[in-house]
Amino acid sequence: MKTIELNVERRSERGKNEARRARAAGRIPAIVYGAGKATVPISVDRRSLSDAFRGGAGENAIFLLKLAGSEQSRHAMIKELQKDPLSRKALHIDFVRVMMDAKIRVKVSIEVVGIARGVKTDGGILDMVTREVEVESLPGNIPAHLPVDVSDLGIGDAVRIKDLKALEGVEIVDDPEKVIVHVAQPTLEAEPVVAPEAAETTEPEVLKKGKVVTDEEGAAGDDKKPEKKAEKKEK
Numbered sequence: 001m002k003t004i005e006l007n008v009e010r011r012s013e014r015g016k017n018e019a020r021r022a023r024a025a026g027r028i029p030a031i032v033y034g035a036g037k038a039t040v041p042i043s044v045d046r047r048s049l050s051d052a053f054r055g056g057a058g059e060n061a062i063f064l065l066k067l068a069g070s071e072q073s074r075h076a077m078i079k080e081l082q083k084d085p086l087s088r089k090a091l092h093i094d095f096v097r098v099m100m101d102a103k104i105r106v107k108v109s110i111e112v113v114g115i116a117r118g119v120k121t122d123g124g125i126l127d128m129v130t131r132e133v134e135v136e137s138l139p140g141n142i143p144a145h146l147p148v149d150v151s152d153l154g155i156g157d158a159v160r161i162k163d164l165k166a167l168e169g170v171e172i173v174d175d176p177e178k179v180i181v182h183v184a185q186p187t188l189e190a191e192p193v194v195a196p197e198a199a200e201t202t203e204p205e206v207l208k209k210g211k212v213v214t215d216e217e218g219a220a221g222d223d224k225k226p227e228k229k230a231e232k233k234e235k
Helices: 016-024 046-054 215-234
Strands: 003-010 027-034 037-045 062-067 073-083 090-097 104-113 125-128 132-137 146-149 158-160 170-172 179-184
Touching: 003 046, 016 027, 016 090, 027 046, 027 073, 037 046, 037 090, 046 090, 104 125, 104 179
Parallel strands: 003 062, 027 090, 104 146
Antiparallel strands: 003 037, 027 037, 062 073, 073 090, 104 132, 125 179, 132 170, 158 179
């Protein structure tokens, strides 16, 4: 892994006010600790750090911190990077010192290569189970990522950590049986259930008060009235 040189300045003070002044001046407050030595407060030029990340510096990048105004330098890695939740700008960095001749353990991200046969031809689903693998190596041998070729995977096939290709100078110390990626069966969509059409029902007509009488109803009514009159005359 390439070492990235980064010029830093020592901070004379700590605290929120000093950190605000550093950020206003375009610098990021930081500290360097580890390797059995005292913690040193420093600041990093924001633009220089951004250029380093744009140049390909990953999560396990090795920095050579060069202290301004002196001949001092120290290899370090970013242990924690605090960012503003809205602007995503770096607020503070914790650097941890590393010895280039001493092995360290870090987590390296997995990079999927190719398109699985089971996905391409059978409509399966590629399920990424493990995204990082723990390795041990010298700082200079840490890989940027671990490639996993999934081209030959059919439905039901999987790649485990033990299937990863060995890299020179890098020892994988994670569980060898842990699944990294596998091809699952396609999800079958259930056919929609069509509800039977509700039987048409005819509601009985309700005769409301004030309903207009039809001709037929009127005629029937007229037939009844003469009958009553005839009965009265006979008496």
